[in-house]
Amino acid sequence: MIARNGSARKAGPQGMGKNPMPVAVRNLTKHWPGAERPVFSSLDIDCPAGGITIIVGPSGCGKTTLLRCLSGLETPTSGSILFGKQDVTQVDSQHRGVAMVFQNYALYPTKTVFENIAFPLRMARLDPQSIRTRVRAAAALTRMEPYLDRYPAQLSGGQRQRVGIARAIVRGPAVLLMDEPLSNLDTKLRIEMRAELGALQRQIGSTTVYVTHDQTEALALADHLIVMRDGRIEQQGAPEDIFTSPANTFVADFLGSMNLVDVTRSEDRVFVTSGAVRLDGLPKAPLSPMFRLGFRAEDVQLGPVDGEKATLPVTVRRSELMGSERLVHMECGGLALRARLKEVVRPDDRLELHIPAGALHYFDETGKRVAGAV
Amino acid sequence: MTVSPAAVLTPIPAAPTGMGPRIAPYLLVGPLMLLLFVFAILPCLLTLLLAFFDVDILAGTIRFVGFENFTRAAARGEVLNSLRVTFTYILLTVPPSMILGLLIALAINSLRRGRAIWQAVYFLPVAATLVAMSIVWRWMFVGRRGIVDQTLGQMTGLVDWLNSPVLSLPAVAIVGNWQQIGFVVVLYLAALASVPRHQIDAARVDGAGAWHRFWHVTWPAIGPTTVFVGIITSVNALRVFDTVSTMTGGGPSRSSQTLAHLMWERGIYFFDIGGGSVVTLVLLALAIAATALQRIMTARLEKAGTR
Amino acid sequence: MTQSIDTTRARLVAGGTHLALAAGAVFMLLPFWLMLRTSFTAPDQVFAGNILALSDFSLENYRRVFAEVPLLRYYLNGIFVVTAIFIGQVIVCVPAAYALSRLRFSGREVGLWLVLAAMMVPYHATAIPIYVLLSRFGMINTHGALILPFIGSAFSVFLLRQFFLSIPQSVFESARLDGASSLRTLMHIVFPMARPAIVTFGILSFVSHWNDYFWPSFVLRNDFAATVPFGIVKFLDQELGADYGPQMAAATLTVLPLLVGFLIAQRQLIAGIAMTSGQVD
Numbered sequence: 001m002i003a004r005n006g007s008a009r010k011a012g013p014q015g016m017g018k019n020p021m022p023v024a025v026r027n028l029t030k031h032w033p034g035a036e037r038p039v040f041s042s043l044d045i046d047c048p049a050g051g052i053t054i055i056v057g058p059s060g061c062g063k064t065t066l067l068r069c070l071s072g073l074e075t076p077t078s079g080s081i082l083f084g085k086q087d088v089t090q091v092d093s094q095h096r097g098v099a100m101v102f103q104n105y106a107l108y109p110t111k112t113v114f115e116n117i118a119f120p121l122r123m124a125r126l127d128p129q130s131i132r133t134r135v136r137a138a139a140a141l142t143r144m145e146p147y148l149d150r151y152p153a154q155l156s157g158g159q160r161q162r163v164g165i166a167r168a169i170v171r172g173p174a175v176l177l178m179d180e181p182l183s184n185l186d187t188k189l190r191i192e193m194r195a196e197l198g199a200l201q202r203q204i205g206s207t208t209v210y211v212t213h214d215q216t217e218a219l220a221l222a223d224h225l226i227v228m229r230d231g232r233i234e235q236q237g238a239p240e241d242i243f244t245s246p247a248n249t250f251v252a253d254f255l256g257s258m259n260l261v262d263v264t265r266s267e268d269r270v271f272v273t274s275g276a277v278r279l280d281g282l283p284k285a286p287l288s289p290m291f292r293l294g295f296r297a298e299d300v301q302l303g304p305v306d307g308e309k310a311t312l313p314v315t316v317r318r319s320e321l322m323g324s325e326r327l328v329h330m331e332c333g334g335l336a337l338r339a340r341l342k343e344v345v346r347p348d349d350r351l352e353l354h355i356p357a358g359a360l361h362y363f364d365e366t367g368k369r370v371a372g373a374v
Numbered sequence: 375m376t377v378s379p380a381a382v383l384t385p386i387p388a389a390p391t392g393m394g395p396r397i398a399p400y401l402l403v404g405p406l407m408l409l410l411f412v413f414a415i416l417p418c419l420l421t422l423l424l425a426f427f428d429v430d431i432l433a434g435t436i437r438f439v440g441f442e443n444f445t446r447a448a449a450r451g452e453v454l455n456s457l458r459v460t461f462t463y464i465l466l467t468v469p470p471s472m473i474l475g476l477l478i479a480l481a482i483n484s485l486r487r488g489r490a491i492w493q494a495v496y497f498l499p500v501a502a503t504l505v506a507m508s509i510v511w512r513w514m515f516v517g518r519r520g521i522v523d524q525t526l527g528q529m530t531g532l533v534d535w536l537n538s539p540v541l542s543l544p545a546v547a548i549v550g551n552w553q554q555i556g557f558v559v560v561l562y563l564a565a566l567a568s569v570p571r572h573q574i575d576a577a578r579v580d581g582a583g584a585w586h587r588f589w590h591v592t593w594p595a596i597g598p599t600t601v602f603v604g605i606i607t608s609v610n611a612l613r614v615f616d617t618v619s620t621m622t623g624g625g626p627s628r629s630s631q632t633l634a635h636l637m638w639e640r641g642i643y644f645f646d647i648g649g650g651s652v653v654t655l656v657l658l659a660l661a662i663a664a665t666a667l668q669r670i671m672t673a674r675l676e677k678a679g680t681r
Numbered sequence: 682m683t684q685s686i687d688t689t690r691a692r693l694v695a696g697g698t699h700l701a702l703a704a705g706a707v708f709m710l711l712p713f714w715l716m717l718r719t720s721f722t723a724p725d726q727v728f729a730g731n732i733l734a735l736s737d738f739s740l741e742n743y744r745r746v747f748a749e750v751p752l753l754r755y756y757l758n759g760i761f762v763v764t765a766i767f768i769g770q771v772i773v774c775v776p777a778a779y780a781l782s783r784l785r786f787s788g789r790e791v792g793l794w795l796v797l798a799a800m801m802v803p804y805h806a807t808a809i810p811i812y813v814l815l816s817r818f819g820m821i822n823t824h825g826a827l828i829l830p831f832i833g834s835a836f837s838v839f840l841l842r843q844f845f846l847s848i849p850q851s852v853f854e855s856a857r858l859d860g861a862s863s864l865r866t867l868m869h870i871v872f873p874m875a876r877p878a879i880v881t882f883g884i885l886s887f888v889s890h891w892n893d894y895f896w897p898s899f900v901l902r903n904d905f906a907a908t909v910p911f912g913i914v915k916f917l918d919q920e921l922g923a924d925y926g927p928q929m930a931a932a933t934l935t936v937l938p939l940l941v942g943f944l945i946a947q948r949q950l951i952a953g954i955a956m957t958s959g960q961v962d
Contacts (some may be wrong), residue, residue, distance in 0.1 A: 071854075071858060072858075073854050073857070073858070093854075093857050093858050094857050094858075094860055094861065094862060095860075096858075097385075097386075097387065097860075098858060099858060099859075100854075100855065100858050102851045102854075102855060103851075104849055104851055106849060106851035106852045106854070106855040107852075108852065108855075108856075108869075108870055108873075108874075109852075109874060110870075110873035110874050110876070111873070119856070119859050119861075119869070120386075120859035120860055121386070122869075123859050123860035123861045123865065124386050124860055126386065133382055134382055134383060136379075137379035137380070137382035137383055138379070138383060140379040141379045141380060141383075167855075167859070169383055170383060171383075171385070171386045171859075171860075172383040172384045172385040172386060173385065174385055203378075203380040204380055204383065205380075396786075398780075398784070398862065398863035398864055399780045399784045399785075399786035399789070399863065400786065400788075401776075401864075402776035402777055402779065402780035402784070402863065402867070403776075403777045403780045403781060403792050405772075405773045405777070405833070406773050406774060406777035406792075406796075406833050406838060407777075407792060407795060408833075409773065409829075409832055409833025410795055410796065410799040410833045410835055411795070412814070413804070413811060413814075413829070413830045413833060414798070414799035414802045414804075414807070414833075414835065415795070415798065415799065415802075416810075416814070417802070417807035417810035417811050417814065418802055418807060418810075420810035420813065420814070421807065421809070421810045424809070424810060424813065429813065474705075478702065478705060481698045481701060481702055482702065484694075484695075484698060485695060485698060485699070486695070487695075488699065492702050492706070493951065494943075494947055494951075495706045495709060495710065496705070496706070496709055497947075497950075497951055497954075498709065498710070498713070498940070498943070499709060499712075500954070501888055501939055501940070501942075501943040501950060502713075502892075502936045502939060502940065503891070503892040503894075503909070503910050503935050503936050503939060504892060504894070505892070505894035505910040505913075505914055505935075506910060506913065506931075506932040506933075506935035506936045507712055507716075507932070507936065509914070509917065509928055509929075509931075509932045510712045510713075510715060510716045510929065510932050511712060513715070513719065513925050513928065513929065514712065514715060516925075521715060521733075552708070552709065552712070555709075556709070557954065560951055560954050560955050561954075561955060563955070564955035609803070612803075612805070612806075613803065613805040613806075613895065615805075615894070615895045615898070616894045616895065616910075619894070619898065619914075620914060634805060634895070637808065637809060638808075638898060638899065641808075641809040641812065641899075642809075642812065642898065642899055647809065647813060650809045651809055651810070653809075654806065654807065654808075654809045654810065657805075657806045658802070658806040658807065660806075661802075661803050661805070661806040662801050662802065662806075665800070665801050665802075665803055666801050
């Protein structure tokens with residue numbers, strides 16, 4: 001019924017009566033007193049109203065601190081945070097009206113599921129009738145209705161996080177923050193909950209900012225994706241755009257771990273820098289003497305390829321069966337490469353890899369994208 | 375038509391901003407800070423002051439006397455005497471109650487059935503009102519007709535303990551041990567519960583006998599507790615008052631007068647605030663040194679996760 | 682075969698252990714038995730016959746204690762003082778421990794330092810200056826003198842703080858984001874969560890202050906505010922020189938409420954002692 005509505009990319013009619021507002025960050029810097037470097041500096045971010053913005057990056061990149069600044073639990077050193085047109089930088093978290101889902105659930109252990117979900121409503125001094133109606137609705141959306149009388153200690157991890165989510169949405173928050181909400185769950189549950197969470201967000205229609213270190217989660221859920229490293233934004237935009245044309249080698253490697261090969265051009269020929277292995281093809285390659293070639297494991301082909309392509313001679317090292325295909329570890333001029341292949345290959349086989357022109361990415365020496373697939 | 379659950383969850387406006395968050399922490403800690411200052415910090419400063427004054431509580435007068443309180447106390451010799459008594463008392467109570475307490479704890483810990491009952495039996499004196507039990511012990515130690523003189527006294531010839539300058543302090547120490555052993559047992563049992571079971575099993579598989587298992591596995595694990603129990607029982611000895619006060623009154627001729635009892639006698643019984651403050655200074659120095667040591671150990675043990 | 686030899690040996694060892702423990706228990710329990718035995722023996726029979734056996738049963742000693750000692754007042758004083766200390770400690774120490782562990786405000790470090798410093802000073806050592814302070818405010822011989830010094834308990838704040846630090850910070854942050862002020866977080870989240878710690882503390886505080894004789898000896902000169910131990914001892918010393926029967930009856934009446942309480946809350950009390958090492962002040 002309602003849960004099926006998840007495919008709509010924009011908040012549908014279900015997010016009724018709400019005016020989801022965009023969340024924006026302007027020139028935001030957070031510097032801990034006494035720390036050598038800022039956690040992040042001069043960030044500019046625009047989170048679309050009613051959509052899911054995902055901030056992804058390795059641990060220590062500043063994504064969680066950024067989220068905590070949005071929640072008001074931390075105060076930024078400088079810059080401003082805008083909810084819609086309102087500057088909320090100086091508003092205390094108690095009054096900011098944001099809701100948050102925590103990695104460790106952060107449930108109140110002495111309260112039942114019902115009272116956990118009702119807590120934000122009690123704090124807003126809502127009448128008992130509305131509290132009951134809203135708690136029921138939030139519990140229905142998270143499929144926690146049968147458990148309203150239980151205590152958190154009597155629930156599984158997945159159920160606890162459902163309570164955390166119900167508690168966050170029960171107030172109909174304009175802004176919903178999620179701090180690695182699925183990271184404490186096991187893999188199977190994480191994939192299930194991910195789909196549910198996406199569908200739920202469409203129904204609620206709150207502007208959502210979601211922090212994770214898991215790139216599959218990021219690609220699966222994001223309307224707007226922000227990749228962070230070392231307190232800087234490496235790239236932001238639609239997830240498809242980022243995946244198909246990563247702005248630099250970090251993003252390329254972080255999202256879908258791209259094979260990266262340092263290449264040297266001398267006269268008319270190109271070689272793998274480390275092993276002087278000659279490469280053929282390389283359509284649209286930059287003309288500079290040094291650059292980097294990137295391609296993803298799933299874009300590699302063994303058989304004949306029509307049209308323009310690049311060709312690399314490799315030696316097979318290891319092959320891992322992954323169901324219908326294999327992850328093959330190979331070596332080319334001393335570099336380790338990976339490919340997903342359907343064909344059966346054996347260690348020490350010498351192969352020619354073909355990558356179609358559309359799947360080739362080129363980066364300059366500093367790692368910046370210069371040309372290639374669009 | 376039923377309303378979809380999501381439609382119910384319309385936005386609730388956030389509470390308006392107030393001054394609350396800024397002043398709340400001070401409201402929460404304020405009362406504690408005031409009480410700690412008045413009843414812990416201020417008294418320390420006051421002690422230093424009072425030791426150099428002659429205070430008459432009844433008349434409400436106060437007069438600077440310099441070191442007179444100290445010279446008088448030295449002339450009376452009672453502070454040194456009480457220091458000696460207190461340290462003797464520590465020697466008479468700390469090692470015996472620790473050794474017996476450990477043995478009892480090991481015995482209880484080795485049992486499969488009846489652990490709770492034995493623990494309760496040995497713990498009973500800890501919970502019982504000490505001053506009331508001191509009255510009972512006074513009756514047991516009464517000359518000639520008390521149970522001690524009628525049994526132990528007839529066998530050993532040691533009689534009328536409470537009126538003997540040699541035996542009065544040991545009598546008080548016996549009660550101290552009696553009262554304290556259960557406390558030591560509980561602390562050791564808690565420590566023994568945290569000795570990793572698999573290490574003992576491994577030692578057993580390796581063919582280690584009971585003594586080796588104790589010496590190589592159990593003892594190292596409860597070592598920190600032993601240091602801790604030693605300090606804490608010593609600190610408790612500094613405050614011994616109830617037993618001395620009811621059983622011997624510090625006598626005969628100050629042979630069982632601990633520092634705590636001397637402090638009371640000087641300051642409260644004789645109304646000599648200055649003299650009492652001199653004793654307080656000594657007691658305070660010892661207590662602060664010992665509690666500092668003990669708190670540091672507590673913090674360290676808690677950090678190490680031993681307890 | 683070896684199996685059964687081993688079990689037999691284990692049984693023998695366990696039996697021996699029980700015997701040894703029982704021998705020690707005689708020493709631990711003897712004073713209690715003598716107290717009861719003497720208290721139920723008629724005054725003229727106390728020294729007659731076997732000193733350990735209860736040959737006749739008499740309530741004469743109790744009758745005399747009840748007739749001559751204002752016991753009811755001592756009990757009421759004790760209950761009042763112990764309850765007031767406990768409530769005061771909860772009201773003062775729990776919020777402070779919460780603020781010192783989970784709120785950020787300037788001056789927090791100073792507050793923590795004060796708590797640690799106060800923990801170094803046992804009140805037993807500073808009884809005289811506190812006595813002087815209390816007498817300046819005319820509080821000698823009042824209930825307040827028995828209550829006030831114990832309400833700000835640095836050690837309980839320290840332990841509660843450890844307890845709060847063991848709870849994830851996100852729980853408190855979540856309450857804040859849910860729109861709860863610090864005070865409402867305290868009432869709705871902190872107090873319910875701290876309940877087990879508060880119960881443990883209450884039991885220890887109750888035992889320690891109900892039994893206390895030291896402090897009343899310093900701040901009480903008459904029995905107006907006397908708690909049971911102080912009142913009884915004062916009375917005994919004045920009225921019952923060598924009348925051991927009534928003395929033992931009085932001692933029994935002093936110890937009894939706690940022994941009953943001990944039987945009820947034995948587990949918590951022992952666990953509490955193990956947790957705090959018996960320190961409550």
